[in-house]
Amino acid sequence: MGRRVLPIIAAGGPAVRFERPDGEAPNAPLALLRACHRRIRLFTEMAGRIAAATADDAAVAEAAAAVERYFFVALPKHVADEEESLAPRLGRTPCAAALSEMAGQHRRIEEALDTLRPHWQALGRRQGAPDRGLAGLTARMAALWEPHLALEEREIFPLVETMEQEPRDAVWREMRARRARVGGATAA
Numbered sequence: 013m014g015r016r017v018l019p020i021i022a023a024g025g026p027a028v029r030f031e032r033p034d035g036e037a038p039n040a041p042l043a044l045l046r047a048c049h050r051r052i053r054l055f056t057e058m059a060g061r062i063a064a065a066t067a068d069d070a071a072v073a074e075a076a077a078a079v080e081r082y083f084f085v086a087l088p089k090h091v092a093d094e095e096e097s098l099a100p101r102l103g104r105t106p107c108a109a110a111l112s113e114m115a116g117q118h119r120r121i122e123e124a125l126d127t128l129r130p131h132w133q134a135l136g137r138r139q140g141a142p143d144r145g146l147a148g149l150t151a152r153m154a155a156l157w158e159p160h161l162a163l164e165e166r167e168i169f170p171l172v173e174t175m176e177q178e179p180r181d182a183v184w185r186e187m188r189a190r191r192a193r194v195g196g197a198t199a200a
């Protein structure tokens with residue numbers, strides 16, 4: 013079983029956790045937003061591997077705890093970056109419709125994550141092997157992510173690229189402040 017579950021852990025290892033651009037990046041907010049999307053994709057893949065696992069062992073428990081922590085501690089910071097820092101500064105641009113669609117997708121993703129949380133918590137506490145229903149719930153969550161990330165990368169991120177210095181600095185200050193609070197050590 014060890015060989016099978018190793019990749020679950022590998023995907024969430026230190027290389028994922030410590031990738032965080034600093035303020036010296038040419039466009040730090042955009043660099044951090046892109047890093048967040050890489051992490052979302054990695055943790056979504058990890059969730060798929062957890063759902064496919066059949067054992068109740070330490071590796072699955074560790075992976076489930078990491079996925080639950082990522083989606084409920086770190087991800088909300090990324091969502092706040094987009095809804096509270098970016099959207100108010102981009103709202104009058106032609107991407108207003110995309111911003112509204114983005115927020116709707118966030119709510120649907122949060123609902124899907126809520127259905128998964130008790131499964132990940134139970135696995136994290138080693139209360140049994142992955143439940144049969146987990147695969148379907150995980151697939152539903154994963155299917156919501158790609159159109160969402162693609163929408164943001166296509167419609168919203170290019171506007172961050174051309175943002176004026178002053179609003180961009182304000183966005184960066186808010187993003188950093190979110191990560192300096194309690195729980196900030198969990199990369200988002």
Ligand SMILES: [Fe+2]
Pocket residue numbers: 091094114118160164
């Ligand atoms: Fe988003």
Ligand SMILES: [Fe+2]
Pocket residue numbers: 049090094161164
């Ligand atoms: Fe995003």
